[in-house]
Amino acid sequence: DAKTTQPPSMDCAEGRAANLPCNHSTISGNEYVYWYRQIHSQGPQYIIHGLKNNETNEMASLIITEDRKSSTLILPHATLRDTAVYYCIVRVPISGSRLTFGEGTQLTVNP
Amino acid sequence: GAGVSQSPSNKVTEKGKDVELRCDPISGHTALYWYRQRLGQGLEFLIYFQGNSAPDKSGLPSDRFSAERTGESVSTLTIQRTQQEDSAVYLCASSRNDVAPEEPQHFGDGTRLSIL
Numbered sequence: 001d002a003k004t005t006q007p008p009s010m011d012c013a014e015g016r017a018a019n020l021p022c023n024h025s026t027i028s029g030n031e032y033v034y035w036y037r038q039i040h041s042q043g044p045q046y047i048i049h050g051l052k053n054n055e056t057n058e059m060a061s062l063i064i065t066e067d068r069k070s071s072t073l074i075l076p077h078a079t080l081r082d083t084a085v086y087y088c089i090v091r092v093p094i095s096g097s098r099l100t101f102g103e104g105t106q107l108t109v110n111p
Numbered sequence: 112g113a114g115v116s117q118s119p120s121n122k123v124t125e126k127g128k129d130v131e132l133r134c135d136p137i138s139g140h141t142a143l144y145w146y147r148q149r150l151g152q153g154l155e156f157l158i159y160f161q162g163n164s165a166p167d168k169s170g171l172p173s174d175r176f177s178a179e180r181t182g183e184s185v186s187t188l189t190i191q192r193t194q195q196e197d198s199a200v201y202l203c204a205s206s207r208n209d210v211a212p213e214e215p216q217h218f219g220d221g222t223r224l225s226i227l
Contacts (some may be wrong), residue, residue: 032213045217093213098156
């Protein structure tokens with residue numbers, strides 16, 4: 001699976017959009033981009049995933065560049081409960097392929 | 112429940128004892144994974160089940176670790192003769208990759224294991 005690079009930390013004001021970047025310049029044509037987050041003392045929570053097209057669900061939006069070498073997770077109206085470590089993961093869609101978590105981005109939402 | 116359920120949530124035991132950790136996946140999810148997360152570190156893959164079979168056990172750190180799954184549902188991770196280095200949060204995830212292999216894995220909140 002391709003490696004990902006994320007900033008170690010980011011801050012965001014409550015109510016504002018949080019835009020979390022991820023670089024995956026070595027991504028292969030069939031690899032998906034997944035985003036998870038982990039709040040202290042909880043298991044990782046799935047947020048969203050995509051291949052080429054931009055995706056949106058009730059939690060967030062995922063913007064993938066046309067060359068697929070980077071992506072951005074957007075939390076449209078961040079709340080204090082969105083404070084967590086956010087992980088961008090690239091994975092080949094083969095049954096049984098494991099998730100490899102990197103260092104992630106510590107997002108702190110400030111009041 | 113709607114999510115992956117793990118029990119116990121916390122387990123403290125003495126070095127040398129055996130422990131069993133349980134995972135109830137989301138109903139209908141055919142794939143089940145065990146991971147380990149040591150304090151301040153990333154997730155470490157342990158084993159993958161498809162149905163009741165384990166085609167990938169490559170992450171099990173030693174022969175003290177074993178896992179089984181029955182009824183294409185509940186899974187148990189057993190650690191024999193526990194060591195202090197086994198202290199970690201053990202996380203279980205499930206997915207419905209029989210629908211599509213890109214289906215995401217959904218995690219439980221883990222079992223925090225502490226070896227005294």
